[in-house]
Amino acid sequence: MVCPYCQKNNTKVVDKRDNNEEGVTRRRRECEECGKRFTTYERIETINLYVIKRSGKIEEFDREKLKRGIMRAVKKRQLPDAQIEELVQNIEQTLLNHESTEIKAQEIGEMVLEGLKQIDDVGYLLFASVYRDFQTIDDFKKAIKSLEKEYKE
Ligand SMILES: [Zn+2]
Secondary structure: OOOOOOOOOOEEEEEEEEOOOOOEEEEEEEEOOOOOEEEEEEEOOOOOOEEEOOOOOEEEOOHHHHHHHHHHHOHHHOOOHHHHHHHHHHHHHHHHOOOOOEEEHHHHHHHHHHHHHHHOHHHHHHHHHHHOOOOOHHHHHHHHHHHHHHHHO
16 A cells, blocks of 8 residues: 555555445555655455356356255255355355356355365255255265265275
């Protein structure tokens, strides 16, 4: 941050206030060179993410919808909300760092599976059964087998 008075690039934050306006952070800064104070407003740029559905349809990424989908699938496991929230947050973070703003729904589904695997085996299987559309007991057996295999490795 360059000081507007002396143009030196040596300032420190002396006070941070979240503004009532959403997404804006107001910072009081002090120049360490000339001692003058000034205020900066920082706005987080919102990045719109898009999901490419299996059908080829594109829709805006909706984290709440993703969360609801996960919660619905693993409802019976009664996982703590904070755990699901963390999972969704991690996925969102990964998506924001993705080189493209368009992501295949499939990729997101795999991320959920990867995350659930770390949290809860049965939750993982439940989500997999919905997401991968398990039709037979064999589908479950195969999924369990690959889980077991992973533990041995
Ligand atoms: Zn200055």
